[in-house]
Amino acid sequence: MLGPVLVDGVEVAAPRQRALLAMLVLGAGRVVGHDQLINGLYAEPPAGAVNALQSQVSRLRRTVPGLLIEHHPAGYRLVADASQVDHLRCVELLAAGCAAQALALWRGPALADVDAPFAEAARQRLSEVFINCVLSGGTTDDLRDLLGQHPLREDVRAALMRALHLDGRQTEALEVFARGKELLADELGVDPSPGLAAAHLEVLRAQAPHRGVPAQLTSFVGRDEDLRRVSKWLRDNRLVTLIGPGGTGKTRLAVEVAHREPGEVAFVDLSATTDVARALLDGVGVREAGLLSVGPVGVEERLRAALAAREVLLVVDNCEHVVDDAARVLGDLLAACPDVRVLATSREPLGITGETLSPVTALDDDAATRLFLDRAQAVKPGFHAGHDVITEVCRRLDGIALAIELAAARVRSLPIAEIAARLDDRFRLLSKGSRTAAPRHRTLQAVVEWSWDLLTDTERDLAARFTVFSGGASLDAVTAVCESDVDTMTSLVDKSLVEVVGDRYRMLDTIRAFCAARAPDLAGRHARWFLARAQEAEPHLRAHDQIEWLTRLGADHDNLTAAVTWATGHDIGLALELVAALSTYYWCRGLRTEAARQAEAVIRACGETAPRGREQEYALCLLIAWPFAQGDQSGRIGQADALLGALDGPPRYPIMTMMWGMALGPPENDSQTWHRRHRLVGTDPWSGALALVGDGLVARMQGDPETGRDLLRRGALEFGRVGDRWGAALAHHQLGEIALEAGEPAQALDAIGRAHALLTELGATEDIAELLVARARARLASGDTEGAAADYDEALDVGTRAGAPHVRATCHLGRAELARRNGDLGTAWAECDQAWELTPGGWYSPDEMRCHIALERGRIAKARGDHAAAREHLHEALRRAVGQRNLLTESAVRAELAAPAGP
Structure with missing residues (x-):
């Protein structure tokens, strides 16, 4: 029944017998009346219809031996079990949760070869069974095919969206919703149903993960009511600030709220920074600039661009020491990004209009006692004590969560009665502190100082020295910079003065602030140790263990x-060495604005002349900072060029050669310039691979694709041998461009796919977006316009989320070409306008992008007949192509000028 009608795999040839069999099978096990059978077989029943029906039954029995059809006074009955009838078996399997098996029974449309009056209604009923099979057990392709047949079925559309989402294809899922919304409006004049809208919301909420939310190392105890209240307020308000003294548990509560949020969440800790916007940009997962991208945009502008179209909760922790900047940045962000919500923690309100304050106060006796027991049993399994004693300790600690946790950590080494006695003495002493300080601050100071007094001299010394680190440290760093030992560090962890995560x-x-007042000055030692680590890591960033060292x-x-x-403020020579040693790290991580800001500060501290012996480092700072420098950028380039030109051989850091080439652009076509550049290329394998790729890029731009292809292939191979994913990705991307220009879209797609895999491994979001643009152009060249449009849409989504205007500009330019090819010249022109507006200035050269926009505008005008x-x-x-010395683009423009008018 589920396809052409068959009996044991055999077709019933006579159409009317086949229709009769189908009606009997649909009623298998029960009597089907004479009138129902006659009306189902004949549009106009003949004279003697009962005899005609009897004749058809007799013929069917002879045609299908073994078919048991019983005659009853009211009609006929096919004797068959449900297991013998495919559509009944299908229903059973569905009910048993075996949808995939049920779907496998279908061989095509139900009753595919039956043409009789009853058939259409029967097919409709069976079609619903098929739809349920696909909804419950179909693949993404099955659902897509089904939606093509039933475009107004919202349950099918919702199921396809969820399937695409599970496949990691969120952009496609959102496109399915958008098309459905438009279709419902056009065809039925209605909005999406709650079920379809819910599927849309699921995809939107799941598009991005919870970024940076700390893992919970201990159970959440004592603030269930606060948790419910804050979660509710966040649903109704865009800014909620948890306020209270240090140690009350503001961060712990914020982390718990973040973990329970269903949508996108980014956790940003401001405790180790004074640059609020930079920390937020990193927290929302935006790379400062892609490895293959362009575009100098201010950090705050980039942050607003990245979040303008995103529905996200920002959890911003420890605002108190940067409260003015935090209030300004977050206030601007909330005003510019309507779907952003903020949960902040601070010891004082941010003072932003619309802020909802949620005080985090002391724990009540019951919650405090449960917290003490939970933490005490964690450090001393089996710990028990009288409820009244624990309650008294917690009361004397004023119910402050941090104080309770610190006290509970002592039960491993002190009896509870001794803890209570020491608290009593200590609180009486410290309650006589400054009368202008809030009592809760004096109490917390007492708790921390009490913990401090319980340390040995060696432990106190390490606790104070440890405060030189920002954002934590590895054990190697602690033992080297603090000149300490592992046992002492472990002891501080045991006594809850230091946390260990991984x-x-x-x-x-709070503890760090207390200990820092007692710390010696180790900043110079700290800086020199991290310089050594950066210098140790630099060659690894160009090798097979690149990912590992980037992570470190x-x-x-x-x-x-x-x-x-x-x-920068104390030892300018050390500052120059640090920026130079970190240049490869900053490049691979895409932190170019941050690196430029640091390099600019170092240059200003140095003055206009390189310190003796630090010429290379100074030149590298110039190259890092020049795209973002105010004033005479060409002067910076010339100064760097002169310093590098004075070198007798390759620079200390090979990345400098690449940055020099990018700053100067394609070389003039003379042997002296070529010799000068190649003199600075090292003999190491990475530099050799860079030279091959660089020469390949120049050959391609100068109109020699075959030479360029050969050099790039060799460069990709060499980068692969040394293990540098960035270099190999660059080479494969350019090979894809050459293949596309040669009319070889299949080869282009293969090369772009290789680059995509490498950049995915690096986590290079913007670069992946640019590769999607390249793939879209390759798909368009192969005739896959739908695939091209999908790639442009996905790249635009990624570029928008990353706040990358250059990527967005290339997407709009690609959409312009698609619209022009489809004859929609108005849309094509508008897309060009958007691309032009988004094209950034300053980062290497926007002229190439504007050249391509002008070329597309020329094609559109030609198609209009203007x-x-x-x-x-x-x-x-x-003009722009000639200025770029890009013969490839120049040739394309000249060919367009010479071409006859046409679409």
Whole structure:
């Protein structure tokens, strides 16, 4: 029944017998009346219809031996079990939750070869069974096919969206919703149903993960009512601030709220930074600039661009020491990004209009006692004590969560009665502190100082020295910079003065502030140690263990920043060495604006002349900072060029050669320039691979694709041998471009796919977006316009989420070409306008992008028949191409100028 009608795999040839069999099977096990059978077989029943029906039954029995059809006074009955009838078996399997097996029974449309009056209604009923099979057990392709047959079925559309989401294809899922919404409006004049809207919301909420939310190392105790209240307020308000003294549990509560949020969440800790916007940008997962991208945009502008179209909860922790900047940045963000919500923690309100304050106060007796027992049993399994004693300790600690946890950690080494006695003495002493300080602050100071007094001299010394680190440290860093030992560090962890997460150690901010007042000055030692680590890591960033070493340096990013900042103000030679040693790290991680800001500060501290012996480092700072420098950028480039030109051989850091080439652009076509550049290329394998790729890029731009292809292939191979994913991705991307220009879209897609895999491994979001643009162009060249449009949409989504205007500009330019090819010239022109507005200035060269926009505008004008405008735009494109010394683009523009008018 589920396809052409078959009996044991055999077709019933006679159409009317086949229809009769189908009606009997549909009623298997029960009597089907004479009138029902006659009306189902004949549009106009003949004279003697009962005899005609009897004749058909007799013929059917002879045609299908073994078919048991019983005659009853009221009609006929097919004797068959449900297991013998495919549509009944299908229903049973569905009810048993075996949808995939049920779907496998279908061989095509139900009753595919039956043409009789009853058939259409029967097919409709069976069609619902098929739809249920697909909804419950179909693949993404099955659901897509089904939606093509039933485009107004919202349950099918919702199921396809969820299936695409499970496949990691969120952008496609959102496109399915958008098309459905438009279709419902056009065809039925209605909005999506609650079920379809719910599927849309699920995809939106799941598009991005919870970023940076700390893992919970202990159970959440004592603030269930606060949790419910804050979660509710966040649903109704866009800014909720948890306020209270240090140690009351503001961060712990915020983390718990974050873990329970269903949508996108980004957790940002401001305790180790004074740059609020930079910390927020990192927290929302935006790379400062892609490895292959362009575009100098201010950090705050980039942050607003990244969040303008996102529904996200920002959990911003420890605002108190940067409260003015936090209030300004978050206030601007909330005003510019309507779907952003903020949960902040601070010791004082941010003072932003619309802020909802949620005080985090002391725990009540019951909650405090439960917290003490939970933490005490964690450090001393089996711990028990009288309820009244524990309650008294917690009361004397004023119910402050941090104080309770610190006290509970002592039960491993002190009896509870001794803890209570020491608290009594200590609180009486410290209650006589400054009368102008809030009592809760004096109490917390007492708790921390009491913990301090319980330490040995060696432990106190290490606790104070540990405060030199920003954002935590590895054990190697602690033992080297603090000149300590592992046992002492372990003891501080045991006594809850230091936390350990994975293989890194960190100190709670409240404790760190207390200990820092007693710390010696180790900043210089700290900076020199991290310089050695950066220098050790640099060659690994160009090798097979690239990812591992990027991760290592990334974990110490706050320490590296602190080292550069201190050295800039105290030891300029050390600062120059640090920026130079970190240049490859910053490049691979895409932190170019941050690196430029640091390099600019170092240059200003140095003055206009490089310190003797530090010429290379100074030149590298110039190259890092020049795209973002105010004033005479060309002067910076010339100064760097002169310093590098004076070198006798390759620079100390090979990345400098690449940055020099990018700053100067394609070389003039003379042997002296080529010799000068190649003199600075090292003999190491990475530099050799870079030279091959660089020469390949130049050959392609100068109109020699075959040479370019050969050099790039060799460069990709060499980068693969040394293990640098960035270099190999660059080479494969360019090979894809050459294949596309040669009319080989299949080869282009293959090369772009290789680059995509490498950049995915690096986590290079913006670069992946640019590769999606390249893939879209390759798909368009292969005739896959739908695939091209989907890639442009996905790239635009990624570029918008990342706040990358250059990526967005290339997407709009690609959409312009699609619209022009489809004859929609108005849309094509509007897309060009958007691309032009988004094209950034300053980062290497926006002229190439504007050249391509002008070229597309020329093509659109030509398609309109406006030949004067076409010539104007094409001549502008030509001027920009010549200025770029890009013979490839220049040739394309000249060919368009020479081509006859046409679409």
